[in-house]
Amino acid sequence: MSDINRRDFLKFVGAGGVGAGAGFYLADASKKTVEYLIPQVVPPEDYVPGVASWYNTVCTQCDAACGISVRTKEGRAKKIEGNANHPVNQGGLCARGQAGLNALYNPDRVRTPLLLEGGRYREISWDRALTELGRRISSLRIQNQIDKVSVLSNTQSGHIGELLDRFIQLLGTDHYAQYSVTAPHAIQEANRISFGEPTLPYYDIANADVVVSFGADYLGTWLSPVHYSKAYGKLRQGRDHRGTTVQFESRMSLTGANADEWHAPNPGSEGLLAMAMANVVSRSSAVADAGAWSQSLSAYAPSRVAEQIGIDADKIEAVANAFASGNGLALAGGSALAGTNGVAVQVAVNVLNYLGGAIGREGGVIFNSDGPASKAASFAQLTEFAQQLGDRGTEVLMLLDANPVYDLPQSAGFSAAIENVPFVVSVNSFLDESSAMADLVLPLDTYLEAWSDASPNPGVGFSVSSIAQPVVQRVFDTKSLGDIVLGLSAQIGSELPIELPWTSAEEYLRGVWLDNYLAAEPGGNEKSFETFWRSVLSAGVVGQRPASVGGANVSLNSSATSGMDFGVGDFSGSESERPFVFQPYESVMMGVGRTANSPWLQETPDPLTSIVYGSWVELNPATAKELGIREGDLLEVASDSGTLTAPAFLYPGIRPDVIAMPMGQGHTEYGRYAKDRGVSPTRILSDLTDSRTGALATAATRVSISKTGERHGLIKNDGITRTLGRQILGPHSGGH
Amino acid sequence: MTTSVMGLFDYEDDFLAAARKLKDAGISDLTLMSPIPLHDAEKVLGLGSSAIRRFYLIGAIIGAVSGFALATFSALSFILPTGGRAIIAIPPFLVITYELTILFGVIATLIGFHVVSGLPAWRDKPYDEQTNVNQFSVSVELGEGKDADRIGQIMSSAGAVNVKQVEV
């Protein structure tokens, strides 16, 4: 290489240098990123990394109180499954129950106590928060103005509920209410009238032959869906002969979709229908006073009332006969009980059950569950409560896990009333509509972090109770309701701390259970209790299914139907200008809105429409055709008490004169997943109530619909929901 | 350092004539250059079928074998059953075989071309640029028993427009 001079040589060296640099960098870049290995400082007992441990507790996503087992690994909850030993759900669990983890790990949870200062929330310590609140309350107490303290709570069952009641009682304020939007007022009232039992009976669907349901969506949302689903599975294929189900409702619910027969009576005529069936049944009824009944029911011969009901007389006859011949079981719920005549309908159904001999019979209605009479306030009472807030000049309003602003129609007047309360405290896991108006927000544990206990109501035919224990360390700086109550009473001072001597909800709970245990077990002592307590915790439930589920024999008051009007109830709005009956229904995913902040549920298609994210208006294709409405057209739904707009969905399973809408969406707060998504149908409901219970008649509003001209494509899974003659549903399943 | 005599021709027939004459004169190592392939020129040099065919054949065979082998052995190196089909599935493997046969065949032919034609020409050779435009040339490398003048004379007699000695 003669012709290589110094400059070339430098070039070579330079190239070498650059190459070396590059090589060094490459090798560095290809190295693994540093992974740390963080040990426990002090390992909790039974902690094994890489091995899952299961904790049994109780689900509170709805009021059914299913037992759940939570799988935890490295101290984090990974999966919620039904507790196989729990008689309510026997291992099954609904979508909402599964999504409990979204509540636990929700990014929008309130993480520390928040105090409103200068229009903005400031994070403060628990001590500060409780002192602040305690100070205000005790000062009011000292001034004898304790009735200026108002407490509105979500229904609190179990002993924590009792603790709360006790606390309020000691506090001395009489302005205290609990409520639940789904509380079955009508059923309880009707049962009181018919049988003198103001409770929820046990419906033994599993062993019935013909289940006739008047609007009760027992597979989707009614009372205890998972338990009934288990029963349904048994009814269909779990026994020697397959039971049949019939559904009467104006809008096909999940249960209706699965029923062998689905019929849509005129809205509100379910009472008549039940009576008509009772009329048929009474002819062949085996009950003692059947004769008398067939007399009094003569007015309701199917041929006479079929017109008002809107179902052929012989169809009614057929169903009734089937009901009578086999083990018939009649249920009522949903829109059927949500009219102004709800109680009447349930009474009629009771009559039907009675004449069918379903009362106390296996495969029938069994009155033996020791479920407490409902503490839930009715809509009328709540309106009164809101009224009172102003009238008595409430100084401090405590909202315990309650969200009246969203749950109730504007006509209840809560948002206005809360505005005028000087100091509003909201105890809640999330910043929902009501909490957003509060001056002080106390972050509440989710049910997976708190101690409590529960007995299912409606029961399962025998007495059951279970303890809810924390399954993970608290994710944020939150407290359970029990702890807050106890902490607060300590702050308020005077006799409260003496009366409520416990330092924590857990201690309180153990105390109560110990007392009950010692009362129940003659030879019991602290030691044996310890084992009992642990066994309950590990089993997640106490209470065994007896050999046979007998019912207390209750008989129907002959006067039950006296003075009852079984006719189609009242509706707000004139039929002429508001041609459609508006039926909001409890959404399978969102319930009445408490689970709307779960991303999983937001993204899980609605079982019947496959729609996700947002709300929609269901109307019959025929109606739509008439009005020139296509799917996704933005409709304006107007009632006498308001209007809303939502996209249309053509739903083959709904009466042409009925419009239905799912509840649960349309939050204006409540975290990123729920906020500003869809609309809530409750907003435009009239304030009509059931005269007997004062419960809001959600299905008693008439509306008119009109196209806004805009379109808002629905987000849904379904492409074409016809099989196009393909044998997807099985050979020769036909269908086009 | 060799010298060769090069004659340039305007016309194809002159050029061929010169070539033949030289051949008759017992000069065999002629280099005939033309802007286009001329079969007559090849005839003069007696070029029949080319050795390149063997390359193609060998290449194709190697390709076929290695193609099937590749597919087979890679399938066996990790047994991943798919869709209940055979692990060594002949029909699909034949496609691979087919493609590789052609690939190797083509590459072999390329190699063959270089081997047979003696390209690339590493060092300089007698050449006149006009022969790639519109002239024809015959060039003879001088050695013992080759008289430059005589060769030149034969060329010009055949009608060479220009006879020169080229040193490379």
Added chain:
Amino acid sequence: MSEATYQEPRWDEVNRDVLATMLNTGPRYWWLLGISITVALVCFFGPWAYQLYVGVGAAGMNRSAVWGTYLSNFIFWIGLSHSGTLLSAVLHITQSDWRKAIYRSAEAMTLFSLMTAAFFVMVHVGRVWFVHWSAPIPNEMDLWPNFRSPLMFDVMAITTYLTASSIFIYMGSVPDFAAVRDASTGMRRRLYTIFSFGWRGTAKEWHTLGWAYTFFAVFVIPLAVSVHSIVSWDFAMSIVPGLHHTIFAPYFVCGAIYSGTAGIVTVMFIIRKYLNFERYIREIHLDNLGKLLVVLSLIWTYINIMEVFTTWYGGSSFEMEALKWRLTGFYAPLYWEMILFCAAVPLLMLSKKIRCNWKYMLIISILINIGMLTERFIIVATSLPRKFLPDSYGFYFPSGVEISITIGSFAIFTTLFLIFVKWVPSVSIYEVKETLKPLKRGSVEARS
């Protein structure tokens, strides 16, 4: 320049004219190159980079239509690549002289559309940074590609095709590289010396080249046919209604040659016009290609009719649905546009007047390729979203990124072609000379 006044170029003129296009290029060329490179960067590589960053979700595909424009464009470009080499090879073997003026640019087209197609594979896959796993490279995991997969057929076929056709075009241009070498100086001369392997045009060299070239031609024909059959199998091997047809392989091959030939016409027009090859590329070429196009369009139409007929005759719910959707669904307008451009319009070329008119032919050839582009799109976009379960029926519409990348791909092709024009004689010098009057006493007079 009409045939009557046509006067054929002298041999030295051939060199001059052809080399002129390489040795002295005006500013117009550089402008064009600059623009097409910019477009390629902005419309293709930009969006692609974005897509690499966020994920393939940047495109409009979804769970029911997991394949989209990227794949349809891939087929289109592969299709365009046919006929280039294939035609050249066929015509070489059948020794039809009219090939000689046009085959170089045609083969170039093959090469570059293949490269563009290869780009689309990269754009299509979800994790392009692992795409080397689909190449048979020995690795420590001793995991190999799955040669039972139609996609692997593709990988092998396209690699082979790319190699073969690049060698084919290179071999053909070695003597011309020599010509460039002789006409140039300095660095360019050095480069072309290397490119041409020091070619002298000796009888020996010509002889070997001739043999080699013929062999290449012989390989390339079955290869080209196999390549597009295999591309069609990517679809036909699936059981998707509307794709699972035995006729797909011939359908694709014929379609490919069809669009390729049309492409040649377009390219021919441009070269002839902007590189002043009026004297080399002439009505005769247009005429022959026109005839070829008519024949191909007829075959193509026939296959299309057969596809519909067999489906209708078979009458399976799945196939019928797919067909109905294709003929009357959302994309029906595209379908009928395709029929119009690819089946109806070409029939105009039955008249010699139109066939021999550059302007008409340009328009027709472009229309045909638009039609073929949409054909590929329809195949993908109407079948995949509607398979077997009606409830899962979906819909596909390309996103902005996809459209932009589609446009960009044309820019890539143009860029490559412009570079080719600058570096390789776009008309084969020596083979044109073969078609001219031989330099024999009597046949031509001595130069003045």
Added chain:
Amino acid sequence: MSIVEKYKKYRKAGYFDKFDYHWGMTIDLDRCTGCEACVVACTAENNLPIVGEENYRLKREIKWLRIERYWDGDYPDAKLNFIPILCQQCDQAPCETPCPVGATYHNQDGLNTQIYNRCIGTRTCAVYCPYEVRYFNWFTYKWDAPLEQQLNPDVSVREKGVMEKCTFCIQRIRDAKDTAKDEDRRRVRDGEVKPACVQSCATEALVFGDLNDPDAKVSKLYKDKRGYKVLEELNTAPSVVYLKKVKAHV
């Protein structure tokens, strides 16, 4: 094993070894109520991402198990049918053969498996699958903290450009096998493994088990006269058998 033996053995089509287990499922459409509990269970168990409103609108949801709806007739005789569609774990799976890198294959348990970190995302399998149960990660999806604390450590979180599908909760199968080994059992007991969907089903419509075990509940239901396989005519030999819904009237 010599190359010749190997050749002889692997030349045959079909499965050259009997499946160790042959996991199968039956879905009783007469029990299924379409309540979607299984869908959420699957989401929770397998770290399925939350794709968000816009992606859902584009039909890019990821639900390894979905419930399809088919209407019969019109009002007032409208009838709605539900059918859960999950990967049918076909023994002659059309989706397996076309994968160029062998990221999806049939393992010795009769499972149609997908190796996420081998996938290069050609999406061919999804095209070839007639049941459309393969789902593609169009983006790398994020979980808003602290939601990520719920992620199941036994299932890897998939990155963008990767195909994913129902695995019959293979991580649970694996755990069950581990337990069996720890207890010196060769086989997993019937009912010991329950995929998330099966476990959550309140009506017990879904039954899961080993088809090689003649006494397993699933094997018995497999022979039920109502049983059929979806798109059987495509000869994909699914491992999932559906029990046809009973049509009845009072």
Added chain:
Amino acid sequence: MSISVLDALQPFKKAVFIGLFGLFGLVVGVWANTTYFSDKAPVQPINFSHQIHAGENEIPCMYCHAHAATSTSAGVPSVEKCMGCHKAIATDRPEIQKLTNYWNNREPIPWIKVHDVPDFVYFPHKRHIQAGLECQQCHGDVQNMAVVTRVSDLKMPFCVDCHTEREVEHGRDCWTCHK
């Protein structure tokens, strides 16, 4: 003018040499990095010596890594466990005092992983221990290491080769190790 290819190649000679030198440099660079800046033996927050514990004092591995035989992860001893001994033993050493600080502040010790498998790999320690493997087969002779050093990259071939030669049941099935 010359038509020789060699002559034509002359000017490219230097470029080629530059390329070669660059390549050579690259190799050197990679080598240097991997040899002298290797992350095989990271610097730990506390300079813990397995040699003293496992080697000289012959504490069995599973005394500290208690879960190796029963769980997927071997488990790293809790600070409490360390203190169990070091409340009394060698309390004066600076490293032990570091430990004591951690303990007093109730802080975990941020050990750096030496042997680590990617997230998509399912590696149950218990299966391998129960199969009779020695810890050393993957982790090397830890008892002789003052500073723990990675002895095997734990890449796929490492696992598969062992599975193959020990003829592990379904040892070459992807889902045996991947998740």
